Amino acid sequence: MSQALALEDLLAAQHVWRGRPVAKPASGQPTGNPALDAALPSGGWPERSLIEILLGADGVGEIDLLMPTLARITQAKRTVVLIAPPYIPYAPAWQTRGVVLRHLDIVEADAKHSLWAFEQCLRSGSCAAVIGWPQQIDNHGLRRLQVAADTGHALGFAVRDRKHLDNPSPAALRLEISLNRQVSIRKCKGGVAPARSFPIALCH
Amino acid sequence: MLWACIIFPHMGLDSVLRRHPEPNKPLAIVGGTAQRREIVAVNDAAKAAGLRPGQRLAAAHALLSHFAAVEHDERARERWQGFLAAWAYRFSSQVCAEWPSAIALEAKASFNIMGQWPAFERRLRQNLSDLGFRHRIALAPTAHAARILAGVQDGLAVLDDAQLRNTVGRVPVRRACLPDDAGDRLHKMGIRHLRQLFDLPRDSLRRRFGIELLSYLDRLLGVTPELLTCYRPPDIFDLRIELSYEVENHQALLFPIRRMTSDLAAYLAGRDGGVQAFVLHLEHEDHPATHVAVGLLSPEREPSMLFELTRGRIERISIPKPVVALRLVASQLPPFVPEAHDLFNERPAHAVPWPQLRERLRARLGNDAVYQVASRTDPRPEHAWRRDDRTQAVVELDRPARPTWLLPRPIPLRDPRPVILAGPERLESGWWDGGDARRDYYVIETSRGQRAWAFCAVGAQGPWMLHGWFA
Numbered sequence: 275m276s277q278a279l280a281l282e283d284l285l286a287a288q289h290v291w292r293g294r295p296v297a298k299p300a301s302g303q304p305t306g307n308p309a310l311d312a313a314l315p316s317g318g319w320p321e322r323s324l325i326e327i328l329l330g331a332d333g334v335g336e337i338d339l340l341m342p343t344l345a346r347i348t349q350a351k352r353t354v355v356l357i358a359p360p361y362i363p364y365a366p367a368w369q370t371r372g373v374v375l376r377h378l379d380i381v382e383a384d385a386k387h388s389l390w391a392f393e394q395c396l397r398s399g400s401c402a403a404v405i406g407w408p409q410q411i412d413n414h415g416l417r418r419l420q421v422a423a424d425t426g427h428a429l430g431f432a433v434r435d436r437k438h439l440d441n442p443s444p445a446a447l448r449l450e451i452s453l454n455r456q457v458s459i460r461k462c463k464g465g466v467a468p469a470r471s472f473p474i475a476l477c478h
Numbered sequence: 479m480l481w482a483c484i485i486f487p488h489m490g491l492d493s494v495l496r497r498h499p500e501p502n503k504p505l506a507i508v509g510g511t512a513q514r515r516e517i518v519a520v521n522d523a524a525k526a527a528g529l530r531p532g533q534r535l536a537a538a539h540a541l542l543s544h545f546a547a548v549e550h551d552e553r554a555r556e557r558w559q560g561f562l563a564a565w566a567y568r569f570s571s572q573v574c575a576e577w578p579s580a581i582a583l584e585a586k587a588s589f590n591i592m593g594q595w596p597a598f599e600r601r602l603r604q605n606l607s608d609l610g611f612r613h614r615i616a617l618a619p620t621a622h623a624a625r626i627l628a629g630v631q632d633g634l635a636v637l638d639d640a641q642l643r644n645t646v647g648r649v650p651v652r653r654a655c656l657p658d659d660a661g662d663r664l665h666k667m668g669i670r671h672l673r674q675l676f677d678l679p680r681d682s683l684r685r686r687f688g689i690e691l692l693s694y695l696d697r698l699l700g701v702t703p704e705l706l707t708c709y710r711p712p713d714i715f716d717l718r719i720e721l722s723y724e725v726e727n728h729q730a731l732l733f734p735i736r737r738m739t740s741d742l743a744a745y746l747a748g749r750d751g752g753v754q755a756f757v758l759h760l761e762h763e764d765h766p767a768t769h770v771a772v773g774l775l776s777p778e779r780e781p782s783m784l785f786e787l788t789r790g791r792i793e794r795i796s797i798p799k800p801v802v803a804l805r806l807v808a809s810q811l812p813p814f815v816p817e818a819h820d821l822f823n824e825r826p827a828h829a830v831p832w833p834q835l836r837e838r839l840r841a842r843l844g845n846d847a848v849y850q851v852a853s854r855t856d857p858r859p860e861h862a863w864r865r866d867d868r869t870q871a872v873v874e875l876d877r878p879a880r881p882t883w884l885l886p887r888p889i890p891l892r893d894p895r896p897v898i899l900a901g902p903e904r905l906e907s908g909w910w911d912g913g914d915a916r917r918d919y920y921v922i923e924t925s926r927g928q929r930a931w932a933f934c935a936v937g938a939q940g941p942w943m944l945h946g947w948f949a
């Protein structure tokens with residue numbers, strides 16, 4: 275390596291291939307929130323992947339964030355499954371917000387079986403979106419869910435406590451909902467997470 | 479008409495072997511009286527060791543110290559005949575099962591759907607091999623002719639009447655299933671083949687053998703119509719398997735159960751129906767049978783799915799005593815409509831359909847584990863929804879804002895600084911059914927930023943009872 279080459283010469287001779295940013299294919303799963311869509315690298319939910327939603331307490335807008343997506347999917351006659359929700363999905367409210375209840379199924383399970391059910395539903399390929407509330411799940415478990423979502427071409431939403439934010443996660447997208455109904459992107463695969471936060475549209 | 483006749487030369491043995499976990503070990507079916515026990519049938523491994531039908535059981539034990547002995551069951555033949563007739567009913571609407579160990583089915587009318595004869599025959603053979611029955615198949619313009627041809631040579635196919643007389647003529651008289659002992663008598667008279675019999679004058683034949691022989695020959699050649707009793711499928715599926723050993727763990731039950739569920743699926747496919755509920759009886763010695771009920775939300779008939787569901791149910795029960803026999807009874811057999819798929823189906827190729835996945839979840843998590851919700855017109859929040867497996871009418875009501883989460887029962891809301899965002903909304907209802915409620919509902923923001931749906935006594939503002947979250 276005695277001979278030094280000028281970088282410009284190499285580039286001019288076109289011997290070096292320089293990666294250029296390639297526009298990712300637009301997502302077929304818009305979030306229903308135009309500002310959030312614009313900030314996400316694929317212009318919507320990352321398809322076939324696990325999405326983590328982290329929050330400090332229940333009832334800060336996590337369902338409002340998902341509601342446009344759920345309404346769109348159930349209206350397209352695809353199945354949405356809730357795995358062991360912490361409360362009763364209140365039928366009149368979900369219906370008023372545009373969800374077709376006939377395509378919404380709820381699975382009751384204890385903590386141990388809910389992960390199994392979550393993975394089964396994601397992997398099956400018959401559910402368009404699966405929402406779960408995994409309490410005790412490690413990195414390995416999350417990776418399993420991510421692989422299952424990829425296999426089954428499904429959107430997986432894992433709603434978890436904010437304290438897990440510091441732990442790394444294999445999820446393609448991590449969103450944090452803060453107290454004043456603002457959602458901020460903490461990790462997004464294929465792009466840089468923007469610093470700003472987005473208000474959650476009020477659905478009621 | 480073209481009739482296919484399938485002869486099962488080893489029906490009794492096959493029906494035992496097909497659900498035996500080790501069919502390659504020596505096995506013999508033992509029958510006879512208590513004083514004179516003798517071998518009725520043996521499998522290949524036992525035959526290689528020198529066992530043969532008609533042998534005394536003691537002699538067999540002297541030849542081979544270890545072999546599985548299965549009790550001969552006279553009624554089993556009838557049951558399996560019925561099972562095979564139900565199977566054949568899938569291929570033809572005219573199935574005749576009145577001859578022992580033989581099934582005849584009218585094939586020509588099914589050619590359009592099943593394909594021409596060689597393809598149709600391959601299909602029958604494939605199916606029978608899967609079911610575990612050895613067989614011989616022949617095709618002829620009459621059922622009687624097909625039966626004797628199948629007895630003589632496997633795979634014969636006579637497609638037109640002109641060939642029939644010629645082919646049947648070469649069959650030895652003793653193997654032509656002639657009425658009474660006519661076959662033997664003719665053989666002793668020096669008449670060896672049917673061709674010679676056809677050439678004899680009818681008058682003298684009638685004098686010597688009676689009118690039955692002549693009418694049999696006429697039916698055989700299709701001169702007079704055949705009178706056959708057609709099989710009609712029963713409306714209940716009931717299959718019982720006696721285990722040759724006592725089973726105490728679940729794992730060993732799975733093999734016979736897999737056979738039973740696939741038999742059920744075969745029967746359902748023949749009926750073009752599905753099953754909505756069936757019961758598996760585990761029979762014990764000196765103990766009432768354990769019932770395992772398998773219920774489905776919608777009719778199904780996929781063999782692997784039925785097996786998996788039964789397996790899920792079986793694994794959840796405990797077996798109190800060793801199991802000696804299994805019985806599967808399916809009485810609810812509604813029509814089955816396969817799920818319609820999009821022509822341009824964008825789902826992955828290995829996708830499990832939702833009804834199947836739902837049944838798998840129910841089998842593991844419990845019958846009530848998967849449900850849907852529907853709204854009702856009752857103004858009281860706890861009565862305005864219901865669990866529902868089949869959502870019927872959609873109720874559309876113009877209500878003020880309702881929370882997406884409802885708590886199973888209201889709990890006190892303890893918050894230092896609740897902020898009222900909306901309200902009150904007074905709900906006063908239910909005086910007619912005893913669940914009287916008078917409440918003022920408010921939308922409240924808690925100090926942690928949660929949006930709560932809480933109520934308090936009429937006219938007061940606190941203490942708050944939390945009833946839902948605007949999540």
